[in-house]
Amino acid sequence: MAILPGPYHKPSFSPKWREPSVVKKIKDWPPAGARDFTFATAGKDFASIAKSFDIPNVWDLIIFNFQTESPREVNWYLHHAVGCWQSTDGMNFSFDDATTADFGMGKIYIPPERWAPDPRFERGSGKGGQPRILKEISVRILNELHVKMPTISHYATYLPRDAYKIVADLIDAGDVTLHLKPSLAQDTAFYCCMCKKIQLGSRLFLNRPLSYGVLANEATHVYNHYVSNTTNALKEEVASSMAESIAVAVIDEQASLDLIMSHRPENKRGLLYFLGWIYASRMKEKTVVSLESFNDFWEHPKLNKLCNPKDEMTTYHESIPSFKMKEDLEVINIWDERFDDFECEYCDV
Template identity: 25%
Template structure:
C-alpha cells in the first residue's frame, strides 16, 4: 500500500543526503522503533530528534510531518505504514542520526523519559473528554508528568509485559511499568489515565476505570494519526471471550470519534463498552465488574 498522497511532500529546503549533525552517531532503525521511543533514549523530545536529523523543516505545524515522510521514504528507505496509511514507520535497514547523550541512561530512565515525552505531546494537551459525570481534563496528564518528576510515580522496565504497560497504584510509590519493546504509545496514555483516577481519588467500578483507559487509548490514536483501520482481536484468544474483547475495541474507537468533537458522551452512549467488561473471561475484568473501586491518591 502506498502512503496517502496528501501526507507526503518534497522538502522546500532540502537537507543534503550526506548531512552529518554535530555530536551524532548513525543508528540502524528497528521494527517497533518510533521517534518518541528513540528520542527518550537520548533525553530529547520527538520533534527535537526529528529536527536534529532534518534541521531545515518549516516551523508550520502541518508541513513538517509531510516533509518528514518524504525523508523517511527517500533517505531512510521506509516501506511500512501506520494503519491509516498517513505516516511511515521505521523498518530495517534504514538509518537515522542519534545525538550522543551526555551520560549513559539506565533502562528505567529511558522508560521514564518516554512516558514524559508522551504525556507532553501536543495531542495529549487536547484530550479533554468525559462519560456521564466523570470528566478527564488534558491538564491532568501534565499533573501525572509532574508526579513522575517528583518521584510520586516511578517508571520501571518490565520485560515480562511483552509489549504492554501497567499501572500499579497500590504500591508505594505508585508505579508504571513498560515493556522495553512497547510500540503502541496509546498504551502509555491508557495506563496514565488509570494514574489520573488514582491521583484524583475517584471512586468508580472496573467498567468505568477500564472504559476510560481504552477510550483514552483510542482518542490518543485518532488525534495523533486520524481514523485507522479496525483493530481485530485475534481468534486464538481462548478462553477469553472474543465478542466481548472485540466490542471493547470497536466501541472505544466509535466513542473516541465522537469525543474528538463533542468532548462528552452519556453513560447510555457508553453502555455497550462498559457492559463488555462483564463477560471478557480474561484480564481480571469480569471478576471485578460491578465492584466499587476506591483510589487513595498518590
C-alpha cells in the same frame, strides 16, 4: 542501615522533605570510599562544592552522599545527617550553621575522582539510559494527549484533558515512576497504587500509536489515585479503556483501524478500538464524551454490519475474567506520600 548523627537544631521553617523508606536508606555514613570532605557552612552549596572539587555533575556529589536523586529525600538527609536547619527559600535546607547532635560541624563528603553513580540513577554523569528514556518519552506522549484528548466521563471516573498534563508532571517530578517488566506482554501495562509505579511490557514503546493508548489507559488510574477518587473498579477499567481507544485513534486513525481488523475470537482486544475509531472519524468535535455518547450504530469496518461501540466496549470487559471479577469491587483511592518508595512484592517480580 547507617546510624546518622542527627541534627542539633530543629528546622527554622517547614521543609519539603520525605524520609526514605527503610529498604532505601543509606547503608553507610560517612559514605564509603570518600576521598575528602568539606564543611557545610554559609556561602557554600552543592554546586559550589562540586565546582571546587572538579566534580562534573552536581548530582554525582549528592548521590554519592545520600544514594538518592529525590530532592525531598536529599532535604531529609541534609537535616538528619548533615545537621542543616536553616533555609534561604523557605522550602529547602541551606548549609548555614549546619550542626549535628554531637556538636560537630556538618560535613559533605567528596567522591573518588572519576566516580559515577550507578546506572539506575537518572541524574548525574552515570545517567541510566532505560529509566531516563522511558520517562522522557512518557512525559512527551502525555503532554501531547493533553492537547488532543476529549474529557472522558464514566460514572464516578472523570478524566479531564488536564489529567494527562498532571500525570506527566507527576512522572517528571519522580512521584510516579515507570519500569519495564519483562514478564508482561509487550502491549500491556499496569499501575500499582501502592508503589506508584507504571509497569510496562518490555517492548511496548516500539509500537508508537499503541504507546499513546496504553499510557492514556494507565494515566486514568494514576489520576484517579492522585485525586483520591472513590470508584467502582470495573467502571474505572471501562473509562481507562475508553481513554486508550480514543488516544490511539486521535494519534493515528489508521493504526486504530488496524487494531480493529486484528480482532479474532481468541484476540478480543480488537473490540476496544471501534469506539476510538468512531470518535476520531465521526465525533471529533465533541470535547466531552461518556460511554453513552457511543450508544448508536455505525458500520463496522471488519464485520461489515452496523455495530454499537458502547456494546463492543461492554462486551470486551464482560469477556475478560479479570475484569468481570471487579464488578462488585469499590476502590477507595488515597494518595498518601507516606507510601512513597514502598515496594510491593508483586512489582518486584
